[in-house]
Amino acid sequence: MVLAAVAVGTVPGAAILASARWPYRSPAAAILLWQALGLSWGLAAVGALAGLGAVPGRYGVAGGALSGASRALRGAALGFDADTLGAVARLAVLGASAGLLTLLCWVLVAATAAVLIARHRHRALLRLLAHGDPKVPGALVVDHPAAAAYCVPGLRSQIVISAGTLDLLDQAELAAVLAHERAHLRARHDLVLLPFCALARAFPRSRLVRRAHATVALLVEMLADDRALRQRPARELATALLRVGASGAGRAPAGALAAGDDEVVARVTRLLTRPARLPVPTQALICSAAAVLVAVPVTLLLFSL
Amino acid sequence: MDVLWDSTEPLTVRQVGLRLTNRDLAHTTVMTVLDRLAKKGFARRQRDGRAWRYRAAANREAYVTELMLHALDQTGDRSAALASFARRVSDSEAQVLRGALESLGETPRD
Numbered sequence A: 001m002v003l004a005a006v007a008v009g010t011v012p013g014a015a016i017l018a019s020a021r022w023p024y025r026s027p028a029a030a031i032l033l034w035q036a037l038g039l040s041w042g043l044a045a046v047g048a049l050a051g052l053g054a055v056p057g058r059y060g061v062a063g064g065a066l067s068g069a070s071r072a073l074r075g076a077a078l079g080f081d082a083d084t085l086g087a088v089a090r091l092a093v094l095g096a097s098a099g100l101l102t103l104l105c106w107v108l109v110a111a112t113a114a115v116l117i118a119r120h121r122h123r124a125l126l127r128l129l130a131h132g133d134p135k136v137p138g139a140l141v142v143d144h145p146a147a148a149a150y151c152v153p154g155l156r157s158q159i160v161i162s163a164g165t166l167d168l169l170d171q172a173e174l175a176a177v178l179a180h181e182r183a184h185l186r187a188r189h190d191l192v193l194l195p196f197c198a199l200a201r202a203f204p205r206s207r208l209v210r211r212a213h214a215t216v217a218l219l220v221e222m223l224a225d226d227r228a229l230r231q232r233p234a235r236e237l238a239t240a241l242l243r244v245g246a247s248g249a250g251r252a253p254a255g256a257l258a259a260g261d262d263e264v265v266a267r268v269t270r271l272l273t274r275p276a277r278l279p280v281p282t283q284a285l286i287c288s289a290a291a292v293l294v295a296v297p298v299t300l301l302l303f304s305l
Numbered sequence B: 001m002d003v004l005w006d007s008t009e010p011l012t013v014r015q016v017g018l019r020l021t022n023r024d025l026a027h028t029t030v031m032t033v034l035d036r037l038a039k040k041g042f043a044r045r046q047r048d049g050r051a052w053r054y055r056a057a058a059n060r061e062a063y064v065t066e067l068m069l070h071a072l073d074q075t076g077d078r079s080a081a082l083a084s085f086a087r088r089v090s091d092s093e094a095q096v097l098r099g100a101l102e103s104l105g106e107t108p109r110d
Helices: A002-019 A027-052 A060-078 A084-129 A163-168 A171-187 A189-202 A207-229 A234-246 A263-273 A280-302 B002-006 B013-019 B027-039 B060-071 B091-103
Strands: A139-142 A149-152 A158-162 B043-048 B051-056
Touching (some): A002 A207, A027 A060, A027 A084, A084 A149, A139 A163, A149 A171, A158 A163, A158 B060, A163 A234, A171 A207, A171 A234, A207 A234, B002 B013
Antiparallel strands (some): B043 B051
């Protein structure tokens, strides 16, 4: 079963990608590969289960699964004795496949809903509490001594800076922070992260899923860093990061920090050493690998070979 | 909302309007805003004769704290709702960062 092989193969693939070093050099290509891995795993896992209960036919695993289900149901209704066990087994694997598909879609919907509700509440609070400040044009300021800088993505996106950050950073560093946040908002990085958040919520015990989520989150930050560098010098962004990080405002409660440790260090190191981007042919190779990863399960699901 | 926060006692729509002297607002506008705040749970209201009296449901500090807790991502999971500039760091990492700042010839400010 090729689909089962793909589903199983993406797992060590993800583990290798999570510990690879090259993604820091081309975060965009790496994110694409992560998305392809995730999508490919989902399709292949659903397809492999469906394939077990499918009747071989012209329309690939998806068509075979449907005719397999109807044949099994018809068989059960007519009460064939000889094949009842087979029909039950077939229905069971097809049910598992449909269940997995439903679960994956559902966690995505649930995660989206949770995010939208949280943002709605946050925006309502901002409307009551935040005000503008000439030091950070276009951003909202919340009067709190802790250093925080973040954006609320969405159709009406907002950048928020705490009063603590205003005190902590100089004008150039603030501009670098704003450039970084604007990059997030413009490229809708939150949408990139959403499916990985959903998976992390659905499989909280899986170390690999947690690692994938953390890695993609870090790559997205690096992408925004790169974007900010087009407008601001690297050193400003680096010292801004160091100051906000060192102020310890977002200090994690003891023991709660599993993934995400040393993220800030990794970003600062990258800003100051500026590793060379991957050569274009290598990037093209990565993108085609991502395309193949998605194309294989889709082809097997829709067409028979 | 600032008027409600600054007041120690529940206010009627007319009183709120009087305290918003710097802005020329119609009575109905103030009423609509207060009604909306009450529906969203930011204000509580009670009958007083023929008028409603409004007061803030919680003080400003409580809301700022809620906002910052959410912003600093200490509520637990790293959700995609907001994107922080620098994610939370451990004590040891903060130490490393301070060292790095000094080696760049910058003084850490706190």
